[in-house]
Amino acid sequence: MFEGVPLSWFLVLSTIMFFVGVYGFLVRKNLITMLMSIELILNSVCINFVAFNKILYPDHMEGMFFTIFIIAVAAAEASVAIAIIINIYRRIVNIDVEKMNEMKY
Amino acid sequence: MNILLLLIIIPILTIIGILFARDNKHVRVISAVGMTFQLIVSAIIILWYLAERNAGNTAEILFASNYVWYETLNIHFYIGVDGVSVAMIGLTSIVIFAGIFASWEVNDLPKEFFTSLILLSGGVFGFFISLDLFTMFLFYEIAVIPMYLLIGIWGSGPRQYSAMKLTLMLMGGSALILVGLLGLYFNSNPAGGPLTFDILEIAKVQIPLNSQLFFFPFLFVGFGVLGALFPFHTWSPDGHASAPTAVSMLHAGVLMKLGGYGCYRVAVFLLPDAAHEMAWIFIILTAIGVIYGALGAIWQKDLKYINAYSSVSHCALVLFAILMFNETAMNGAIMQMISHGIMTALFFALIGMIYGRTHTRYVNEMSGLMKVMPFLAVAYVIGGLASLGLPGFSGFVAEMTIFVGAFMHPDTFHRVATIIAASSIVATAVYILRVVGMMLYGKITNPEYEQITDAKWYERLSTATLIFGITAIGIAPLWLSNMITAGLGPVIQKLLLSVN
Amino acid sequence: MFDFSYTIWIVLIPFFAFLLIGFLGHKFKPVVSGIVGSAGLFTSWILSIFTAYKYFFDVGKIDGVYQQIIGYHTLWLRFSDTLYIDMGVFIDPISVMMLIVVTTVSLMAHIYSTGYMKGEKGFMRFYASLSLFTFAMLGLVVATNIFQMYIFWELVGVSSYLLIGFYYERPSAVAASKKAFIVTRFADLGFLIGILLLSYYTGTFDFLTLTSPTGPAIGTPPTATFIGMSVMTWAMILIFMGGAGKSAMFPLHIWLPDAMEGPTPVSALIHAATMVVAGVYLVARMFPIYVTVPIALQVVAWVGAFSSLFAAVIACTQHDIKRVLAYSTMSQIGYMMCALGVSGMGGHEGLGYMASMFHLFTHAFFKALLFLCAGAIIHAVHSNYMYDMGGLRKFLPITHITFLIACLAIAGIPPFAGFYSKDEILVAAYHHDTALFAIEYIVAGLTAFYMFRLYFGIFWGKKQDYHHTPHDPPLSMTLPLIFLAFGAMFAGFVPFSALVTSDRLAFDIHTEWIIAIPSIVIAIVGIGVAYMMYLKPTQIPAKIARSMSGFYTASYNKFYIDQLYLFITKKIIFNNISRPIAWFDRHIVDGSMNGISYVTNQASDKIKGFQSGQLQQYAMVFVSGVIALALVFIYLWT
């Protein structure tokens, strides 16, 4: 409970966000929108960490720092992903994930 | 240094020698020299062994050397021989010796051929002298895998299919063995001390019955696959049919014996209670195998198939005898292994030589060969007679020992099974004589066969060695029988204990 | 005690001759092989005669009983502490008698063959096989234990195989040799099982122990039974099966006529005088045990009697002279078997035993003689068939005379050898079972008939146009004929009842004229009928054949037993067992192994859709996997 807001609210919120992200990842065809879904997922995790840290274990700032590092990693990940996306766009002028199936079986 | 190590070192040195050989001739000569040494060393081992025994050395294992290998897992490189393994060593060296000469005319990639062949034989030697289950298993696989290349590259007919089938089935067998071995290992010290792969140590342990019952089928069937246990024998006809001569020789002659030896040395010896409990299943299977192989051979046309089915029958007899759990039958089993080993090697050698001349292996396409190649034909007849258990040849000694031994079993079931198995001798006579009659006798129908020449010197050497082996055992079996009996002691004792 | 250990050389000399000829024969001229073989056998023969003399007349008898002596023995193979195989020489009346028979006939065959086989391609091979056979046969007769006997039993089988198939380019010879081996092999299976049974219950192979009145077989016989009969009965019947196979008793006789494909000396030696009587010898050897199991003995008697009748009937209709002789052999061996079957133990009870051995002895001479004569005839006319012959008495005088002697001997005309032995058999049968006696009595008449049918058909009757004038064979062939003719004439005077008896005690016999005279009469009747029918070409045989056409055809076709066998082997075993097994192995056993790989391959193919290349599908599987695992492990797992 944090100032009247129960922990579970945060957790439920983040879970919903997480699975919305997962859903987006599973259905969005455009690579960049998939990347956005990833950001949703990471963001939901961040909320978890922060909420846990603040509400349950406020003595140390582990959750918060974890979040900070997640954000940093997310940035790195996004940059590489976008580099790859741009690269692939240059190759085939398309970033539809369903077209990425040259290798299979 | 332990003389047994030579059995492994000589093949390695020979292989190294082959790698430096310059041409075909060198390769052949080096192989021949190496395997001659091997034969000599084996003979020395046998004589030395007998001398030691005569001198009153009653140790269970002679020439034992025990080197720690994997200390934490208590894996040892533990070698040594008793009467049984000495006999098997003798068999192997004779067969590989003959095999080298039988493959004198391999011209396609000879280096690789002889390397694989000798590697295979090295694996077999290692298997027979191992007293540690781990090394035993290791050598077992070393012996099996070169078979793939040997059949695949130098084979004939559907060689790729056969090679693959054979390798996979045998490896399937070894997979089962592996499970069994691990089971033995982790049950090898119920008191909680260090675990061991040492056969002799495990033999001293009373493994709980339910564990035994669980692992026995793995070990018996696992080794049984190589021993052509019905219905896991089907690699054998195809494999033999496709394999080049020397490989068939080694395979049927020696490699299949690994199965019987493993059943004897590992499955039955180390899990005697389970063996007693479950023997009846395998007795039924092996008795079927004996008859089935013999009857199956009658209809075949391809010489190699005939011999392969014949091997199924004979090898099933080995397993059958092992399952009788008495000294005489086991003695017979070992002798049958040796006898069949040499005999079938002789057959395959001859088939190879005949095929090399007639370019067919179908008996109905050949006739009257006795006239143009009397040496080979007579050798074939001798092999055939040995195979059908004629006195004076090793097959008789072995089979009779098995039958007498098996018939000593007090259970009616076992004795009825023995009678059934014994009736195979008639079927054996039928298919052997059928082949002899069709192929060797009669008039030459194909004019090309008039030009056939008789055996070359190396072929003569190869066959003569094997025939000598068969007849030597057949005429004077007592020393061999005594030697083997002496080695059987511990196994029999263990089995007797487990009955009570 | 006299040392009989030298007797092992009687056996071994032919073996060394075999090795010598087999390995080195091709280095020398063919004739060397013949000489080596014959010389070796001559030595054996001399040694045998010496042994017989020593045994019967010098040292063998102690307190009126002929001793059973182990002349030599060595351990060959040990199965267990009690079961082991010795190789040795067992000397007792019947083995010594057999040594004489075997070496004599074999020597004759050896000498005869130097002429008969001259110029044959496989001359060395022939002699090597012949030596091998002699070795095996001698080893068989001197066997100290049943397993040694079995070993040599098999060896004679194989040498017989090799010799029947001597003309290996002739398909019929090959088939005949194969048939002979397989049929006897089948019988040997019975023998082997019998041995196994016997040894299991008695714990020994040794003849001495087995036949000892206090031994485990007789003194304390096992009480176990199997399907209503005691195991001993079973064992003895099975052992008799082996004997029946080797001795061509019905229904295992089919190989014998075909075996005539072999060279004639071989037929004389193996398929008339020696090997085929091995069965009789076997039963005689085990006789003390047979006496204790009446059912088995009964079987022996009836099989013997039936075979003798059966063969005699067939012999009347055959044209191939060697086949006639072959059936005649079968018939005579039936006689011997029957005699054993009706015998008891000791003194006059054991008359049948003595008679059987006696007949074996005399039969060896006259039957070998008949075959060798037949060889001489075939040599001369190059045909086996009666209808190619006729009027040969002028061309082949020696052959003619010796053949006649042999015919008279076999027909049982006194004072030729056959009369005495056959008479004793009839007496023994008469005292035992009238039915058997009746059969044997008829057979005696039939024997006289078919033998003289042969005799008249060959030497009298219509003269044929021969391509070149037939003539008597060379000395090397006639010498044995003459020698054997003497045997056929005088062998009957050997006092068998004093030498070879069931309990090895001498007993007195006297000719029972009440049986002897009718038997002579029926023999003369038989000869007379043959005389009428075959002295000159007449229509009578054809008429008779027509009047009993069904029976005649059946008899001519050997009662279709061959066809029956062929049906069983070809149709049933080959086509209905072996072939289905081969199919089963290919398609079911092997198919299931291939099936495993097929299923694996199919599985591999079926699941390939998972690897669709679609990233989102991968993710889908990924997430579902996580959730599934979580569900399982949170809710299902305990």
Added chain:
Amino acid sequence: MLMLIMRHELLLVLITVILLVVEIFLPADRKQKIILPAIILFGAVMILGFIPGPTGSLFGGMYITTPLTVMMKNILTIGVFIVFLQSVDWLKKAENREKISEYYILLISTLIGMEYMLSSGDFLMFYIGLELATIPLAALAAFDRFKEKSAEAGVKLIFTSALSSGILLYGLSMIYGTVGTLYFDEVVNGINGAPLQILAFIFFFAGMAFKISIVPFHLWTADVYEGSPINVTSYLSVISKGAAVMVFTILLYTVFSKIAIMWRDVIYITAILTMTIGNLFAMRQQNLKRFLAFSSIAQAGFIFLGVVGQSQLGMTTVIYFVLVYIFSNLGAFGVIAVISNRTGKERIDDYDGLYRTNPKLSLTMMLALFSLAGIPPLAGFFGKFFLFAAAAQQGLYILVLIAVLNTIISLYYYLLVVKAMFLNRSDQPIAYFKSDGYSRLGLVICVAGLVIIGIYSPVYEFINQFTFGIY
């Protein structure tokens, strides 16, 4: 001298910096001069790594080295060194010349990530190490910029890894939420098997299973392996996977030891799935890289048998097997790389009759494949045997049985390659060529490793002495 505890990582960082600086000052046309120094430098680091040094914990327990982790790092370093040797041929190609040092930097930085992951003392460090070991790899997978497949591989790798790290993080957050700390030594006390923790563990497991390519989290593997430049593939399949396996095993044995009874079953199930599915797919592959991808999936399944052993034997064996696996797989990939670089041929049937033109390469390939299949006396046999022993020690004989039956399938497809090289004949076999010295050196090391590691038991004993008490 406290920093010596972190010597592996620091040395690697040092090399990275050196390479970066050199790269900046090196003229564009002489970029390939950097290859030899880079390899020598790295070789030096590898050797320095073997020098015994202090171990302990730094940064308040966030970074811990033990002799065990030191050894693991050394093992990885050997593998990377071999990869370096094998990459030379490829790097010297015209299209890669300008990004040689980038290649090295990226590769080394992933290695740094792995080493931190191995030495991590809390989940944060672990996570960062994991990401450091993954993200540059995605860049490497897409390194062949002008190949569509390479880009596709990059996409698949980065997106799957992002998803998996998201899932892993979710799990981590739940662990944090239930335990209240991220330091391993404290987490272990808080693990009690509550459903939420099981959920968290499964999520965490999925993230790791992605790295190890465990079914059903493996689907990216084949595509990425096929598309990536071949040396990156070998790196992915060997080093990346090996590191993940080792660190995961340590985590399971230490942090999650309280719920061992649960994760053993997870491993049990996934091991069976992984072996079977991997093998079934490998059977039908024609492209060698893809083939080895599935083979490596199957191998991961086998490794799990060691993990499930949960004993010193299990730990030792897993490390030992990773070592063996490095040599085996790099041997196979080395040959494929050499041939692919020379001829561009990567299909199995391209290898028909290879033995008759290039016997040495074929033999190397055969030995490597046989080692993978577990044929004695090659190291793979020992590795597999011990893995099975580890599982058997727990009484999981059925699992062992399934595994050994799977080795039969695996033998089947390894033999297919052997068949192509040795048995088949071809009208147009790959012509004879002499491979470059670096590759040859790499292959020789691999073969030597394959032959020696098994027979020479001290290797195993050496590993074993460090694994005491880890479970």
Added chain:
Amino acid sequence: MTSNQIMFLLFSAVIVIFSILTVTSRRILRAATYLLFVLVSTAGLYFLLRYNYLAAIQLIVYAGGIVVLIIFSILLTSHISEKLPTASLLKKWPALLVALVGAALCVTVILQHNFPGSVGNTELVSVTDIGNSLINYGKYGYALPFEVISVLLLAAMIGAIVLAKKRKD
């Protein structure tokens, strides 16, 4: 209902709604904008939890950095007017099912879990403390991750450059 609760509900409503919109919108630029809203709302949540510094980072790095990056790349790779194609139903329904089942599972498990009693520390974390922690190398110090992440960022940068740079010729 406290103001905090109301604020929370407000933010979470925004988050949920715009998350869903992010993954369903057919116009890619709008999706990016919705994502921005989500991220900003998340920052709001952080503010709510008194993590002002974190919220700032969230705004700067996420909203300011990543989203901008995303928008740039959208502009590079897509036409603004273009509508995204919708996924096939075959893809949507299973995905929806998985997401719903997963969410249900997680929510159930979370709600069932008995978390330790909340401490509810409402204090603001001072930037000084954060700074100290970042350079602290003891326990609960983050010097090492801070350094290592720099390696990661460097590597990511190099990787991105290598991939994205144009060929020289």
